[in-house]
Amino acid sequence: MSLLGRNGAGKTTMLSIIAGLLVPDAGTVQLDGLDALKDPESAARLLGIAPQETGIYPILTVRQNLEFFGELSGLKASRKSRASEVAEQLGLEQLLDRKASQLSGGEARRLHTACALVHRPRLLMLDEPTVGADVATRLQLIDAVRQLADDGAAVVYTTHYLPEVESLAADIVIIDDGQILARGTQDELIAAHQLRGVRFSVEGVLPHGLAEELNAVIVGDSTYRAVGDLDMRELLRLFGSNADQLTAVESLRPDLETVFLAVTGHRLEADASQDEATSAEEASA
Amino acid sequence: MTALLALTKVQLRIIRNDPWFLVIMFGMPLVVMPLFTKTMGLSLQASGFEGATGAEQVVPGQVVLFGFFVGGSVGFTVYREHGWRTWDRLRASAAPSVALLGGFGLPWIVIHVIWQSALFAAGALALGLNFNGGSPIALLLIITGYSMCVIALILLATATFRTVNQLSAFQNVGAMVFGGLGGALVPLEQLPGWARAVAPITPAYWAMRGHQDVFLRGGGVADVLPEFGVLAGSALVISALTVSRFRVDETKEFFA
Structure with a gap:
């Protein structure tokens, strides 16, 4: 367990x-x-x-x-x-x-x-x-x-x-x-706690107030994840005239991370040492 | 009983893997003893022990003094378990605190007795210490009683103090104060009156009185039974106090 x-x-x-x-x-x-x-x-x-x-x-x-x-x-x-x-x-x-x-x-x-x-x-x-x-x-x-x-x-x-x-x-x-x-x-x-959402990357700074509105968390360099009743169309509407800042958009597939977020309301922090170990493994591969 | 035996064995194994502390603690008194033998001989003669060479004071005195430092090791081993993060693993075995304390204390009593005996043997070879009619069994009784008392006292200090630095301070000050008051540095007869009055509260006093009985008065087992009784009895009382004070869930701080 x-x-x-x-x-x-x-x-x-x-x-x-x-x-x-x-x-x-x-x-x-x-x-x-x-x-x-x-x-x-x-x-x-x-x-x-x-x-x-x-x-x-x-x-x-x-x-x-x-x-x-x-x-x-x-x-x-x-x-x-x-x-x-x-x-x-x-x-x-x-x-x-x-x-x-x-x-x-x-x-x-x-x-x-x-x-x-x-x-x-x-x-x-x-x-x-x-x-x-x-x-x-x-x-x-x-x-x-x-x-x-x-x-x-x-x-x-x-x-x-x-x-x-x-x-x-x-x-x-x-x-x-x-x-x-x-x-x-x-x-x-995953079946019981499915969440919809998107992962997106932006060029420059995220427009003021948008992170809060989307309830987005940063997951990498200029890359964010927003979960909830949100799809690409809604994301583009919220970005409005700033939509040209978007460099990549991807629909989220439900996984354990989205389950955790749905259940606790928090993102699960990763252990830095383990991330480094994984990166090293990927680099050597 | 399982935890007691396992702990006893592992403590002895740790000492066998790293015996240097005991080697140093065996060598240091042997360096110090010859420095004071002549002076202590004169001091004993002035106290009425005609024909004393000084070895009768300096050998037991250094054994009793350094005995507090060697005994201090039992406390350090407890703090070290916290430093090595093995303490919680011991606790997870659900061993009662008596078994944990016994597992640390018993091997150190044995080591302490052997260490004292070896120093007396070395003192006999190097400085000509002889029994002068005294009983070797009586000596062993005093050695054992002193070991029990010192180890019990250090475990009580360990149960009381949170950090290893506090234990270290107690060990250092305790060795000098108890040793000095107890007649380990100079013969009991040469101590000032106030010191002679308070000396009986120290284990060193009863050990040194027993050693005087053996080496200066030719005493036998019956002669040292009072001193052994006080030392062993004190050890039991102190141990009971330790068991009542010792909290296995208290976090101890080892060296950072």
């Missing part, structure tokens, strides 16, 4: 409450029929969490990190074999005897995630696992998440990066201001 929301929407808070790191003001947390607030130790055995910030022991080797977190979560003799299995799953098998302090950023990120799944949790929660990760790491993490889900684990994956959500092809939950606003598959959400 992809948990989609802006920064500050409540994604990390929700995961922290489920993991017992925060105490909720009200409500209950049910994990596989277990009340996690009343029996946190049993609940901890069922779940694995990789918090947003990388948390590993730099002074220990990859193997030692994996074995420790496995043992902490109740693994005994099997922790050694599980460490190897998880390392292989995340492309760390060649690095098992390397100190974590000597890993690259992407490798450290993979180890961070691997530590959360070493004890085969029934529920794995990954909080923005690909923030700051390179393209290869991102693909490996997404593959690992898919494999875990195929193996029967429930995976909650928070992100505000839409291409990842699309590539996971999982159920999506949209959260804003601590409230779940929509949930369903990508197709269901």
Whole structure:
């Protein structure tokens, strides 16, 4: 399940409450029929969490990190074999005897995630696992998440990066201001929250007041997106005598981004590091 | 118990992977000890311990003084978990705070005992420190009681202070004040009256009294039981206070 929301929407808070790191003001947390607030130790055995910030022991080797977190979560003799299995799953098998302090950023990120799944949790929660990760790491993490889900684990994956959500092809939950606003598959959400709109580029400055009138947001160099009951004809009418400023106009196809906009009223910010990684990937391709 | 064992093992593993702090803390007292041996010998003789060489004061004194610095490491390891962002992962294991505190404290008590014992052995080889009829078991009791008390005190400070700088200040000032008042720098008999009056509030005082019993009075196990009792009893009381104060959800600041 992809948990989609802006920064500050409540994604990390929700995961922290489920993991017992925060105490909720009200409500209950049910994990596989277990009340996690009343029996946190049993609940901890069922779940694995990789918090947003990388948390590993730099002074220990990859193997030692994996074995420790496995043992902490109740693994005994099997922790050694599980460490190897998880390392292989995340492309760390060649690095098992390397100190974590000597890993690259992407490798450290993979180890961070691997530590959360070493004890085969029934529920794995990954909080923005690909923030700051390179393209290869991102693909490996997404593959690992898919494999875990195929193996029967429930995976909650928070992100505000839409291409990842699309590539996971999982159920999506949209959260804003601590409230779940929509949930369903990508197709269901698009069908339920279709928005019309246009994307357009202009030469020079957008005529005064038009951005507000169109409720347009800038999405690139001199390129804007306006959603609502708007088509090309209406756009040209609103531009009036300034229509010759338009250099490109395109009808918007409903996608997750327009769904998010329709549901929350906000545009989803992209993570700059991920955009850069994608750009680098596209440039190298 | 699972968390306690796992944490204990990982702490020992971290120390094994980076032993340099302990190596330095073993070397430094050995450098300092010979500088004061002769002076302390005269001081002990003036205090009525005829035939004392000074090693009976300077070896235990430096062990007790530096013991506070070595013990401080247990606190740093807790703050370091916050710096490494591993603290929340430990918390997510739902281990009770007693298990977390034990997982940090127990390995450091063991290390502290070994470190003290090694320094006494080195002091015997380098400065001719000998038991003069005293009991090695009695020495081990005092060493163990002091380790327990220092580690408990540092964990209480860790439960109290939010930043590692605050702990560092406590550790440095504590070592000098407790060590000085407790007779680690000069023999207890040479301390001014007011210092002798307040000295018993420090763990160093009870450790140094025990060491005097062993090395200067030829004391056995029975002779050091009062000192061991005070040290171990204090450790238990301090530990109970620590458990009641320790909040696992409090954010600690490690070095920026």
